[in-house]
Amino acid sequence: MNHKHAPRTIHPLDLADIDDQLTDEEKAVREAVRTVCEKEIDPHVAQWFEAGELPTVRELAKTLGEVGLLGMHLDGYGCAGMSAVDYGLACLELEASDSGIRSLVSVQGSLAMFGIWRWGSEEQKQEWLPQMATGDAIGCFGLTEPDHGSDPGSMRTRARKDGDDWVLSGRKMWITNGSVADVAVVWANAGEEHGGIRGFVVPTATPGFSAPVIKHKMSLRASVTSELVLDEVRLPGTAIFPEVRGLKGPLSCLNEARYGIIWGSMGAARSAFESALNYSKERTQFGRPIGGFQLTQNKLAQMSNELTLGTLLALHLGRRKDAVGLRPDQVSIGKLNNVSKAIEICRTARTILGANGISLEYPVIRHANNLESVLTYEGTPEMHTLMIGQALTGEAAYR
Structure with a gap:
């Protein structure tokens, strides 16, 4: 019928x-x-x-x-x-x-x-x-260190008990919002007798705390990135997170941020794709819009497919997170796939725009540069690959 x-x-x-x-x-x-x-x-x-x-x-x-x-x-x-x-x-x-x-x-x-x-x-x-x-106070998150990124358990930042107080010493690196933050959530090694890795709420006005701005970035340039320096920062006993111990605390926060990246990367990809699509209809070569040539249409079709698949994956994981929650390996599937595909879309879009693709008159090169940071923060592709591998085989291959 x-x-x-x-x-x-x-x-x-x-x-x-x-x-x-x-x-x-x-x-x-x-x-x-x-x-x-x-x-x-x-x-x-x-x-x-x-x-x-x-x-x-x-x-x-x-x-x-x-x-x-x-x-x-x-x-x-x-x-x-x-x-x-x-x-x-x-x-x-x-x-x-x-x-x-x-x-x-x-x-x-x-x-x-x-x-x-x-x-x-x-x-x-x-x-x-x-x-x-409300945005009246800005926060930052101090986990990554100059020499310890993918291996946060080896952090050198220390928390020393001194009477009822805690004293923090160490450095954190690549901290978004650091130099404008009013409060920092800082993770430090308190020693085995106090539970190992512990979290602290650190008002940034505390003596001994400083946050120099990191300059000379070629990515995430419209973002405040800083180093955190903790020089004998004395905190009251109430500053510590009371229950959580070990890497469970910081990794739970990272999974929340990684989930947002699964969606966010598709936003950067959509913007680059839209720019390339519009350009292909306006740019004329050999007497016709370049969008009328087969090679350009192949690029557009491939970008469209990857954008569609990545957005569907993000939506599926979002529905599952709302219904029953997400396992860490499921978050890794999303971040590993979507960020890498978003970078491919931006690079392909750049080729459609030709020389204009490197101009800030268009968003493409800005998104491409930004995604190079997104690719490695909140877990490098290698670490997410190994998380998926561990879920598949039951074997941890981190070391």
Whole structure:
């Protein structure tokens, strides 16, 4: 039997009509974030990137807090309590503007705020989470060290018990928001007698704490990146996370941030693909738009397919996270696949734009450079490959 249907509109950025799988509420969240990005970020981000600074970071944090984006997937304490899919869609739109802006939100909400929300004392939660949710306080997350990235268990930062106080000494590296933060969640080795790796809530005004800005970056230039220096930083006993011990604490925070990257990387990919698609229709060579040539269409089709598959994977993992939660290896599947595919899309888009592909008049080279950082932070491709390998074989191959 033949059934006649009204012609469906083709959406070039969503040929598979993934939007049909989203609720009206989820679409509203996405549109709200996109509106903020178009007004507050997109007109300025290329200039910020070229200058290598984010001069309005505090004002921007407050704007993002006003619309409920900071810690939006957390419950209580002034947080919006939205779903994992809502948060993922927000990350996608933020990173379509710039990876550095998504990093600002991810570090605030999924690392610093989540760490306090999941592992902090009630006193720590009450003191910090409400003002972080509004953007009145900015947080950072200190785990990576100059000589210890993929192997955080070997960290050199130490926490020494001194009476009722704790004294922290050490250095952390590549810390987003570090030099503008009001509070840092810092992980330090307290020694076996005190549970090994422990988390501390460190007000950045504490004597001995400093955060020099890292300069000369060619990636994530529209983002504040710093070193944290802890020189005999004395904290009260109430500064420590009371229960969590070992790497369970920091790794749980990293998994939250990695989940946002699964979505965010598809935002960068979408932006690069859209730019290449539009350019292919406007750029004329040999008497016709370059989008009319088979080689260009092959590139566009491949980019479209990878964007579709990556977005479907992000949505599946988001639905699963909301329903039953995600295992670490499932998060690794998403980050390993989506970031690598997003880089491929950006590089292919660059070839379609030709020489214009390296100009900041277009977003492509900015996204490509940013994704080189996204590829290795929150777990390198090698580490995520080994996490998947361990899930498949039952054998840990890290050492």
